[in-house]
Amino acid sequence: MAARSTYYQALDGPAKVRYNKILQCIDDIDPYTISLRSWKEDPHSLPQISYPDIVNFLVYTPSPYTLEDLKCYKGLDAYNQFVSGWVRDVVSTVINGKHVVTAKVMHSQRLREAALKPWLIAEKCGKIIATHCNCIAGLGEACTHVSALMFYIDTKMQRISADNYRRGGRQCRKGNKSTIIQQEMVSFSIRPHHCINECLQD
Numbered sequence: 001m002a003a004r005s006t007y008y009q010a011l012d013g014p015a016k017v018r019y020n021k022i023l024q025c026i027d028d029i030d031p032y033t034i035s036l037r038s039w040k041e042d043p044h045s046l047p048q049i050s051y052p053d054i055v056n057f058l059v060y061t062p063s064p065y066t067l068e069d070l071k072c073y074k075g076l077d078a079y080n081q082f083v084s085g086w087v088r089d090v091v092s093t094v095i096n097g098k099h100v101v102t103a104k105v106m107h108s109q110r111l112r113e114a115a116l117k118p119w120l121i122a123e124k125c126g127k128i129i130a131t132h133c134n135c136i137a138g139l140g141e142a143c144t145h146v147s148a149l150m151f152y153i154d155t156k157m158q159r160i161s162a163d164n165y166r167r168g169g170r171q172c173r174k175g176n177k178s179t180i181i182q183q184e185m186v187s188f189s190i191r192p193h194h195c196i197n198e199c200l201q202d
Helices: 012-028 051-060 073-083 134-138 144-174
Strands: 087-095 098-105 119-122 128-132
Touching: 012 098, 012 128, 051 128, 073 119, 073 144, 087 128, 087 144, 098 144, 119 144, 128 144
Parallel strands: none
Antiparallel strands: 087 098, 098 119, 119 128
């Protein structure tokens, strides 16, 4: 077994078994033991998670304990935590072809306490494989802190797509005039709150 974090050592037997099973897809590496230099802050390194991926995971993924759908509808409300700026220091790395993303998520009502550290494993295409968090509800693998991280990635991916589209429009204007893209017609509905721009600043 590869090195494990102090967090792992404090888990009970069944929780350790589940934790180890999750880590099999990333070469048995515990995200809490990955060195700082191995993480990247580049948003282009993030998996392409979108809202449907979030819903599929939070609502329809079988619970590892009951084998029934998670149906974590509360997790869908975690968007408010992201908009409020609680998700910070988002970094990622790639292990065995899988994208591992972690962040610090502040307590919404206990700001003086240490930030929580959720992480998730996903395919580059956005399919979420597994999640975890060191909060009390983290063993359920669908807490609001993980969900807030998912929404951060989703919005970040949409912002990157929007930027790529704008750059493409400028290129068309410089090139073939018959293929001009009217950028002014683009309207993204991903920013219902004015502070999302601040939340996404690196």
